[in-house]
Amino acid sequence: MAEDREVLREIWEGRIPVCFSLAEEEIYTGEPPDLYYLLVPRQIYFPLVTDKVQRHFIASVDPDKHGEMWLEYEGQPLKWHYPVGVLFDLFANSNSLPWNITVHFQAFPEEELLHCPAKEAIESHFMSVVKEADGLKHRGQLVNNMQKKDHKQLWTGLQNDKFEQFWSVNKKLMESSGDDSFKYIPYRIYQNDRPYIQKLFKPVSDDGEVQTLRDLLKTFDNDELCFNPDISSEKILLIQGIQPPLETPILWLSEHFSYPDNFLHICIVDKMKNES
Amino acid sequence: DMLTYEYHIVYSSSYSVPVLYFNVYKADGKLLSLENIWKIVPDVYQQELQADKWSILTQQEHPLLGRPFYQLHPCHTEMMMKNIRTMLDKRCDYLISWISSVGPVVGLNLSLQYA
Numbered sequence: 001m002a003e004d005r006e007v008l009r010e011i012w013e014g015r016i017p018v019c020f021s022l023a024e025e026e027i028y029t030g031e032p033p034d035l036y037y038l039l040v041p042r043q044i045y046f047p048l049v050t051d052k053v054q055r056h057f058i059a060s061v062d063p064d065k066h067g068e069m070w071l072e073y074e075g076q077p078l079k080w081h082y083p084v085g086v087l088f089d090l091f092a093n094s095n096s097l098p099w100n101i102t103v104h105f106q107a108f109p110e111e112e113l114l115h116c117p118a119k120e121a122i123e124s125h126f127m128s129v130v131k132e133a134d135g136l137k138h139r140g141q142l143v144n145n146m147q148k149k150d151h152k153q154l155w156t157g158l159q160n161d162k163f164e165q166f167w168s169v170n171k172k173l174m175e176s177s178g179d180d181s182f183k184y185i186p187y188r189i190y191q192n193d194r195p196y197i198q199k200l201f202k203p204v205s206d207d208g209e210v211q212t213l214r215d216l217l218k219t220f221d222n223d224e225l226c227f228n229p230d231i232s233s234e235k236i237l238l239i240q241g242i243q244p245p246l247e248t249p250i251l252w253l254s255e256h257f258s259y260p261d262n263f264l265h266i267c268i269v270d271k272m273k274n275e276s
Numbered sequence: 277d278m279l280t281y282e283y284h285i286v287y288s289s290s291y292s293v294p295v296l297y298f299n300v301y302k303a304d305g306k307l308l309s310l311e312n313i314w315k316i317v318p319d320v321y322q323q324e325l326q327a328d329k330w331s332i333l334t335q336q337e338h339p340l341l342g343r344p345f346y347q348l349h350p351c352h353t354e355m356m357m358k359n360i361r362t363m364l365d366k367r368c369d370y371l372i373s374w375i376s377s378v379g380p381v382v383g384l385n386l387s388l389q390y391a
Contacts, residue, residue: 081337110307114335114344117310124330131351132290140291140351186290195342200289 007256011240012163014042016088017098020053023072026106028062037098041161042085042240043260045126046071046078047116048159057103066105070113073101076192077109080116081125083259089238089267090190123155126261130154133186133262134173136200142173158260166260173262174255176203185254187216187264189225197224203251213237213253214246227268238267278303283384285375286339293353294374297338297345298382310335313346321381333382348378 020036027033036056040049054069071078073091078101082090092099108115116122130151134143143151150169157166176182182203188196201219203211217227217237227235229246236243239257250264258264284297300308300316308316314333317325325332336347357374376386 079337111343114337115310120330121310121334124334125336127331128334128336128349128351132288135290144351184290195338195340198290198339 004252004256008167009163011257012041012043012166014085014240015039016042016084019098019100020050020057020071020103021100022057022060023102023104023106026061026066026104028065029060033057033060040084042088043083044158044161045082045122046080046084046087047119047122053103058105061105067108068105068115068117070104070108071101072104073099077112079113080122081114083261083265085240085259086190086265086267089241089265090192090269094241123159126155126158127151129261129263130173133258136184136186137173137176137182137262139183142175146172154260170260170262176251176255181251182254185216185250185264186258186262187250187254187266189220189266189268191226191268201250203249203254211250212247213244213250216250217246225268234271235268236271238269239264279308281383283382284338284345285371288339288350291350291353293350293357294371295350295353296348296375296378296382296384297336298347298384299345300383307344310346316383317381318383325381346382348382353378 016039018038018040020038022033024032033056036053038049038053040046050069050071058066058069071080073087076091078087078091088094088099114121114125131140131143134140146169150172153165153169156162157164157169184200185203187201188198190196197220199219201211201216205211205215209215214229217225217229222228227233227237229237237246239253240259242257244253244257254264280301282299282301285294286297287293288295300313302308314325314329317333331349331351333346333348335344337343338345353374357370357377372386375384379385
């Protein structure tokens, strides 16, 4: 795995240029506020970097009528508990940068978005996904046997953008030696018109065949998954903003293309919007 | 001050245990906040809750519906159920034992008819 360490570093350093603007209907003071630009890491969660965005725009909103800040793109409320890169791959257009996101302080969509009442909410969510991933890979043995300070280090490494700090702990969770490979692969498949799908999937079949991304996709039927690459399709598959060859072993993808939460977040999106 | 509770039980294949999801609505239809959800956990569980509330009961995305629900974290369920079932008659229905253990934490109390 050490040979492909550069891949880990490149994935970690992925950034998306975002342009934040305040929802027009919420502008209370005379002048519309300046746009706010930020280069956001793909691997993190929005609330970790949007304090400044909040401070910038809140002055322009009716002080009697504002609640928790939330983000929206082309009418789609953005789920803060998904990594930024997943949201971008799923909803935005990689040919149209910066990513123009609208900031809201009113009419929080409770039926769609989780609240983010404190930084602890982000950490708690992140750790719960890491634990679920380990539950799938190692029956939870590795995470549960780690010290609390290791859990903390994963979080602070992510929060402070410290690759080495994060991976010195995460490499233990990515351990898969020989027969002790991951039991199941942690992944979720997103299609933007429905909740994500997730089923148990082994990296090596019971007959000993190394499973590829294509093998994973084949386990879903046409109702569940609108993606058949063998038929000329209007859809493409993105992981970390990249279309990996379908022959890639799923274990390798899990080890190298997972987000810091240890899940492979796979997005099936329209081809049209990603082509100029 | 009427509250409406909605409970879902979803089997998690990641943890191989059932997981309890729930929402609590005020009379005006608004969702109860996390702070208030924690406040209405019965007194007998408050000490344990306060020690680690962010790891025990938080808002999550329902895995099938994709909407926000409060969730009791499943991490401890397997261990808890192992302990409970060594004490009880193993023929006792798993789901009944599980609900009667975790349910009361979030106001879900089973009628004795299930015993």
